[in-house]
Amino acid sequence: MVEKSCSTGFRKPHGEKDQSVTKPISLDGRTGEVIVRKSTGKTKIRKGQTEEEYVQQLRHYLQVEKGPVRTEVGWMNEVDPLAEIRDGKYEISNKHQRQVLSGFCHRLFYQRKYEECLNLSNYLLGLFEPFNVKNKMKRELEELKYMIEQCHGQVL
Amino acid sequence: MPTMPTLSDDIVIPKPKLITRETDPLHIIKTRQKTHGRPVTIAGPMVRYSKLPFRQLCREYDVDIVYSPMILAREYVRNEHARISDFSTNSEDTPLIVQVGVNNVADLLKFVEMVAPYCDGVGINCGCPIKEQIREGIGCALIYNPGLLCDMVRAVKGKYGDKLRIETKIRIHEELNETVNLCRELCEAGVDWITIHGRTRRTRSSQPANLDAIKYIIENIRDKNVPVIANGDCFKLSDLERITTYTGASGVMAVRGLLSNPALFAGYETCPWGCIEKFWYWVLEFGGLPFQLTLHHLYCMLESMDLRKPLLKEMMNLKNYISLIDWFDKTFYFKRFGEDEFGKAVEIPYKN
Numbered sequence: 001m002v003e004k005s006c007s008t009g010f011r012k013p014h015g016e017k018d019q020s021v022t023k024p025i026s027l028d029g030r031t032g033e034v035i036v037r038k039s040t041g042k043t044k045i046r047k048g049q050t051e052e053e054y055v056q057q058l059r060h061y062l063q064v065e066k067g068p069v070r071t072e073v074g075w076m077n078e079v080d081p082l083a084e085i086r087d088g089k090y091e092i093s094n095k096h097q098r099q100v101l102s103g104f105c106h107r108l109f110y111q112r113k114y115e116e117c118l119n120l121s122n123y124l125l126g127l128f129e130p131f132n133v134k135n136k137m138k139r140e141l142e143e144l145k146y147m148i149e150q151c152h153g154q155v156l
Numbered sequence: 157m158p159t160m161p162t163l164s165d166d167i168v169i170p171k172p173k174l175i176t177r178e179t180d181p182l183h184i185i186k187t188r189q190k191t192h193g194r195p196v197t198i199a200g201p202m203v204r205y206s207k208l209p210f211r212q213l214c215r216e217y218d219v220d221i222v223y224s225p226m227i228l229a230r231e232y233v234r235n236e237h238a239r240i241s242d243f244s245t246n247s248e249d250t251p252l253i254v255q256v257g258v259n260n261v262a263d264l265l266k267f268v269e270m271v272a273p274y275c276d277g278v279g280i281n282c283g284c285p286i287k288e289q290i291r292e293g294i295g296c297a298l299i300y301n302p303g304l305l306c307d308m309v310r311a312v313k314g315k316y317g318d319k320l321r322i323e324t325k326i327r328i329h330e331e332l333n334e335t336v337n338l339c340r341e342l343c344e345a346g347v348d349w350i351t352i353h354g355r356t357r358r359t360r361s362s363q364p365a366n367l368d369a370i371k372y373i374i375e376n377i378r379d380k381n382v383p384v385i386a387n388g389d390c391f392k393l394s395d396l397e398r399i400t401t402y403t404g405a406s407g408v409m410a411v412r413g414l415l416s417n418p419a420l421f422a423g424y425e426t427c428p429w430g431c432i433e434k435f436w437y438w439v440l441e442f443g444g445l446p447f448q449l450t451l452h453h454l455y456c457m458l459e460s461m462d463l464r465k466p467l468l469k470e471m472m473n474l475k476n477y478i479s480l481i482d483w484f485d486k487t488f489y490f491k492r493f494g495e496d497e498f499g500k501a502v503e504i505p506y507k508n
Contacts, residue, residue, distance in 0.1 A: 021300045024259045024293035032230070032262035036292045046292075049234055054266055057233060059167050061270060065236065067170075068274055069244035071208065071442040096240055096444070103443025106477045110440045110492060143476035150478060 076107055082123065092131050098140060105147055118151035172272035172320045179251045181221050181277050182321050182348045185383045185406050188220060195400040196220050196407030197421040198385060199414050200325070200351075201255040201281070208244050209438035209445055210418070210453060211252070216434060217419040220407075221251045226281045228294070229258040229267035244444065245274055253323060255279040259293035259304070261311045268312055268320065277321030277348070280308060283387075285327070285357045296327045296357040302338045306345040313346035325351040325387070325409075328369045335369070336376040343380035351409055354388040361412065365389040371403040378404075385409050391416075393423045415453070416460035427457040429488075430499040436484075437493040440477075447477055454480075461504055 024034040024046075031048025038044050049057075061067065081104045084090065090097045101124055108117035125144040128137060177183050188196040199206065199214040201223035211222040224243060231238035245252065254275040258264045268278055282305060284295025291297075298305045305324065312322045324347055328335045339350055352373060354365035365388025374384050386405035390396065391413040399408050413420050417427040418435070435453060439445050451472065458468060467487060474480045484490040489505040491498040 021297045022291045022293045023297070023301050023304075026260060029260070030262060032260045032266075034260050034293070036259070039287075039291065046230065048262070049266070054233060055167065057236075058169070058266075058270070060236060061239065062167060062169070065239065068271070069240055069444075070246050071244055071444070072246045073248070073441055076441075076443065096237070099446070100444055102477075103440070106481075107440045107443065109478055110436065110481055112492070139475065143478060146476065147478045150482060 076104055081120065085123075085127065092127060098128060098137075102140065102143070105144070109147060109151070112154075114151040114154040118148060118155060121147045121151065169269060170273035172316060173274065173276060175276070175319065175321070179276050180321070181251050181253060181323075182383070184220050184251060185349055185385070188407065195396060195405070196385070197396060198351075198407060198409040199223060200387060200409040200411035201225050201253075201279070202411055202415060203284075204449055205415060205453065207445055207449065208246065208249060208442050209435065211249060212438045212442075213418050213431065213435050214414060215248075217422040217424075217431065219414070219418075219421055221253060221276075222249075223279060224252065224254045224275075226255045226257045226284060226295075227267075227271075229256050229263040232256075233263060233266040233270060239270075243271070244442070246442075251276040253277045253279045253321075255281050255325070257281045257284065257289060257294040258308065259297075261304075261308050264308050265311055265315065268316070272316070272320050277323060278312070279323040279325055279351070280305070282324050282326040283351075283353045290357070298324075299326050299329060299335070299338060299357075302341055305338070306341050309342060309345040309347050321348045323347065323349050323351060325353065327353045327355055327357050328366060328373070330356055332369055332372055335373050339373055339377045339382075339384075340380060343377060343382045347382060349383040349385060349406070351385040351387050352405075354386065367399060367403050370405060374404045383407075387411065389413075390420075392420055392425060396421065415456045417457070424502070426462070427460050429461070429501040429504055432457055433491050433493075433501075434499045436490075437499075441493075447475075447480075450477070451480065458504075463504060 022037045024036050027033040027035060028048050031050055033048030034046050035043050036046055081101060090101060092098060105117050105121045105124065108120065121144050125141065125148065128141060131137060132141060185196045188194060197218060197220050199219045199222045203225050206223055206225045214222055227242045232242060252275045254271045256264065256267055256278055258267065258280065271278065281295050282298040286295060289295040293301065309322055309324065312320065324342055342350060352370050354367055354370045370386045383406040385407050386399050386403045387409040390399060390408045390410040396408050399405065410420060417424060419428050419431050439450050455472060471483060474483055487507060489507060
């Protein structure tokens with residue numbers, strides 16, 4: 001029974017179960033394995049991460065990813081997206097990477113560089129279309145088509 | 157970049173970013189009054205919205221310290237895709253506090269090891285009231301688990317000492333002496349400063365923040381000499397002085413206020429048009445911000461400027477960046493970076 005003067009956060013006013021607070025129970029302090037509570041009130045185990053698994057992530061983070069994504073002012077001026085695509089730097093099936101590529105087009109359109117934007121968006125449309133499984137990329141493709149149309153209007 | 161001893165033969169872990177007077181958040185908090193004649197101004201963490209373009213925007217308008225959105229340590233240390241979508245930065249992104257959602261010491265130490273070389277401090281989120289996080293023992297669940305929270309602070313300070321700043325952002329308890337006790341324990345554990353949101357985990361944001369509570373807590377931990385930042389209901393520049401004078405806090409963290417008006421600390425009562433133009437520039441310069449996030453930012457800013465309601469509605473029906481740029485060009489005199497008067501207008505420059 002919780003004392004009235006002490007707000008532990010474990011009280012259940014009005015009998016609402018989501019008012020309770022979880023104190024995770026540590027199963028393994030070295031790996032971070034803990035037990036937490038689900039919305040149903042049942043418990044579930046959040047698996048820990050072994051030292052080996054962490055080292056593997058760390059190696060990838062530092063050596064492949066080179067730390068967090070860094071986008072300096074003007075970074076898009078320093079790279080040629082077409083050359084990078086040809087070099088296999090982008091995984092087109094990955095939505096985030098497609099967004100990065102579309103970002104080059106958005107910036108060109110904003111800068112009113114319509115001819116460059118037209119060339120790149122045409123190229124991206126051809127590149128993206130084969131990956132449109134179950135029409136999941138509908139919005140992205142529609143945007144590229146709209147961009148091509150708008151650029152045409154500006155270039156002509 | 158200086159390096160720490162190797163973890164295994166082929167991995168060299170970078171050291172935490174070097175603390176300098178210009179970028180040390182604790183130094184800034186302690187000296188802003190003396191150097192700038194005002195308390196420190198802080199942009200708090202917002203789920204989804206405190207991304208790099210918005211952080212840069214806030215810095216242009218007299219925000220001293222900026223937070224990242226809460227990043228879940230568990231995901232960050234285990235998943236490459238989470239890392240890529242959760243955190244991007246650059247050399248101008250400073251002073252930066254990376255906020256973490258975490259429920260155990262092991263994940264926190266790994267997370268800190270990964271982000272410390274790229275930020276100026278780490279903040280533990282003890283204020284998020286979302287029930288999904290609370291169930292995991294994350295966010296404001298931590299204020300009901302002081303033992304674990306202090307263990308986490310102690311573990312980070314034990315490993316890094318003064319080479320890394322650590323902050324905790326808490327909500328208040330229903331019983332204020334519990335918050336006082338928690339803060340005293342945090343101070344003993346070595347926390348560098350504490351941010352107090354003047355609401356309990358059940359207080360709605362429509363109810364006013366409890367400044368009396370913040371004042372009471374500050375008065376009762378004054379002997380610890382740890383700065384306290386007040387959070388809640390800062391919507392205009394005059395609130396900075398009002399809140400700090402009333403509570404005795406070293407500064408103010410604004411969150412919702414900045415979302416609507418990133419220029420509030422520069423003295424603008426509502427968002428100036430130039431701020432919108434600058435936001436566009438940062439978004440497209442850095443790239444990668446999902447369209448819906450950009451749209452929401454623009455909605456918040458334009459709504460605070462009393463943009464005509466039908467236009468606001470029209471904007472929210474747009475589906476992509478290109479149609480949005482077109483719509484801006486059609487509706488306003490929309491300056492690009494590099495053009496005369498870019499970022500300077502205050503009023504909305506309607507075309508019709």
